[in-house]
Amino acid sequence: MAVGTRVLETVGRARPGRLARAREWWEQEHVFGYSLIVPALALIAGLVAYPFAMAIYFSLSDYWVGSPGSFVGLQNFRDILGNEIFRQTVSNSFVFTIIAVILKAVLGIWLAMLLFRPLRFKRLIRGAVLLPWVIPTALSVLAWRWMFDSLYSVVNWTGIRLGLMNPPGPNWLGMADYAMSAVIAVNVWRGLPFFAIIVLAGLVSIPREYYEAAEVDGASSWGRFRHVTLPLLKPVLAVVILFSTIFTFSDFNIVQVLTAGGPVNTTHLFATFAYQMGLTGGNLGQGAAVSLFLFPLLAAIVFIQLRYIRKE
Amino acid sequence: MSAVIARRSFLKGSAIAVAGASLALERAPAWAQKRELTMLSFNHFVPASDDELRRQADVFSKQAGVTVRVDTIAGPQMFAKRAAEVSSQSGHDVIVTGAADPFLYEQQLVDMGDLVDHLGGRYGGWYPFAKETCHTASGWRAVPWFWVAFVGSYNEVQFKKAGVQAPKTWDDLLKAGKVLKKQGNPVGIPISQCTDANITFWSVLWCAGGKVLEPDGKTPAINSDKAAGVVEWYKELYKDAMEPEVLSWDNASNNRFLLSGKGSWIHNPISPYVAAVEKKMPIADEINHHNSPGGPGGIHSATGVNSLGIWKFSKNIPLAKDFIKFLFEKENYNAFIKGGSAFNQPPLRGFAEHPIWASHPKYAMLPKEAEYVHEQGWPAKPNAAVQLIVVNFVLPNMVAKAIAGMPTKRALAWGEDQIRLALQGKLETKGK
Amino acid sequence: MIVGVRSRGQRIRSSVFGWMNVLPYVFFALFPFYYMIITSLKKDTELYNLKAAPFLIQTGVITDHYWYLFFKTEFLTWMKNSLIISVTATAISLVISILAGYSLARLRFPGVSSFGTAVFITYLVPPTLLFLPLSQVVVWLGISDTIWALIVTYPTFLVPFSTWLLMGYFRTIPKEVEECALVDGASRMQTLTRIVLPMAIPGIVCVILFGFTLTWNEFTYALTFVSQSANKTAVVGVTADLIRGDIYYWGSLMAGAVVASLPIVVIYVWFLDYYVSGLTAGAVKG
Known part of the structure; x- marks a missing residue:
């Protein structure tokens, strides 16, 4: 032929x-x-x-929604740096992204390893685990909003009945720390499947013989994870962490629906504050400055990380 | 072999399907042979109000021999939509504007002076707030359409049980609230990042005789003794008459608070009552309304005035003006008020006598609100700075900071600082 | 599984261990969904009753919210639009990214790595305000207010992501396989379509899965480029019609979320089987 x-x-x-x-x-x-x-x-x-x-x-201009503007150089960047809400936004974004990505990475690897084991009802479990990723965010976050509602919160209702919380329970969306935890929890809930599924693909592709060899050497399960799984997963992890960091950094929906940046701006992220400033507030120039503020930094990180991935 | 044929015929089939689809797509503009007038509004709280608007659009379509299409989207999404339409210079002809829009889009909206004069002359004249919200330095950029009053919504049964009266002033509310909270029925004013929190703060501040900006719209005026008094009032109300949940509220939370039977009083449009009646909730019988409270500075209440603007890029400007005129015809506007379950309040005095208010005791106080209301920003015009102060929730956040322990003076200084930031943008527009 | 011979006790212990660990995840993942279903079947009076147990239905299951969703809104039209848009945009992006991904991962030509970086950097462009100038482009193309506006613009955020995902998969395919085919006289295009693609199926499935989800969920473009109700997508339509000012139609909103996600999950699970088994079948090195 x-x-x-x-x-x-x-x-x-x-x-x-x-x-x-x-x-x-x-x-x-x-x-x-x-x-x-x-x-x-x-x-x-x-x-x-x-x-x-x-x-x-x-x-770089004093553009407003209804009127084109002229070039003003870096004035917008100076202005936002002088704004306390923006500085708060920067620190929120870092706290949010770092905690959420670490949680997603650790739990995601753990979950992928569990899904990799032979279990009954595998399909059902995989479906369940994927679900948060599939439900349209704009709607699923509404459900979370309802679950954290000050009056009808099912979380608090259960916590109080089980004696874990004192009535009325945590003021989820009204206190800075709780609100940040709530926003992170929802982000992890939604982003975990993405992590788990990609890591699962990486796990599947690790040749069995490595594990067998390790077992013959008498390695504990932690040892196998540490010396076989993790090093071999590294390339996959590098890519997925990169993607996830970008996803998380630019998150909009969760904060917008859950807290609108509150209480007192303690959960504002770049995307939500840029939207608030540029669109609802009408100051497009400053809004664009907020959203582009980290672009050079991100681009540099990505550039370095990509070189690293290529070398691997 | 047969597989090949099958595949080929499948390909052919799908080619036909694709061709069909593209034909169908191409036909879309062909329908538009009739002139089409489009309008963008937000989804009304009461669906029947949108239905009535669409019915009137159909009637107008037949009369004028055109097609009128009314699109509706969720209220908070209007910001993005307006900006996108201006940016691409295409979209709807008529657009619902509100708050600072006539000012922000001053250069993009058609002058409405002729229409405003015509309607004002015909229907008993405009209330003062009409000019405050739609008249820019270069004239009328929108026609006030309808507004929604923020009134006291309260649970009569709980008030009776506590032996207190519906509050006439904000101080009355504080006194009554203390009793009501002890009874297990706190009052609720959101102190959070939501529009209701803004609206109520302006109302309380005005009634105390305070203001955020001087009438020139350029000078901060928040750092005053009167404003300090308001912050103190909020602190006391929060401690003795409310619960911490008000720090987490969105616009819908206070509705739930009242409808759950827990809350005894909120400052809100009549939507909780209307929803309770519609859903046949027994609590509807216990809810009543009273006029927005007053204070030493008089009675003032903030509102959102919805107005109608026409984009300059529209190709149907005269037709769009005719359509707006049509919406204001007595018969149509009255039907619109009815369709909106008394929600849609007229900016023109001539419509104040509508039977829906006179006939329903719980709505009877609504028309009176027209004498008290102002757009947020008053006594300044709702300019770009006011918009930033409002959307950045500077005022409720200032109160929240004071409640969290920041001394009142410092909280006010923080607010003033934020107001200065909002003022640094370009405020004077050239008009035209 | 790891080593062939194991005692029964060990197997049971391992399975119990597995379940103990998986169950919290399943609970975490499913509870909000369960809560959505419950809310969509509950009477409003019960939903607003402070004394009722929030995760049970005590006063009877009703289907009114579904009825409202299906017959009082244009939900079915929106679902149809969403489906057409997501399928088409994902397909277009898939083709573009297969070509680009293969070229960037496998072929050597000057500038290849800077092209790769350029594609990735596109992904970093913050989307928040991008829709404003993009709406101008949509008008220039004459497709505003049609579903084409979305079909054309969605690939902008799908292609960079998909290209990079596929590059990873293409790299794992042994080079010798391709070289053999070329030596046998197959053209480069044939090598790509007949040899490389079948081996990259797990990656392709992955791209479809993620591309479809991203388009299905997209909100800002769908909101701003389309305004006629008949052309809206499910997410925009549902949130626009069922949130009216400070009144939320909780039951119907949650019904919308359930209906808009269940069928997709079923398809995904089926796809996922294929994906995992495809990976296990080999052809992928560590």
């Missing part, structure tokens, strides 16, 4: 023609390589480049 195709190919190639020459040109590695990325680059150039350039321009 292979020989047949090959013969045909040679015949085709022997015939001198424009078509054949075009084909030969197309078969060159760099030509083929470039042409495959053309659609992606066209998409980015056509639909992302202009809006992104505009967003940068917004951040």
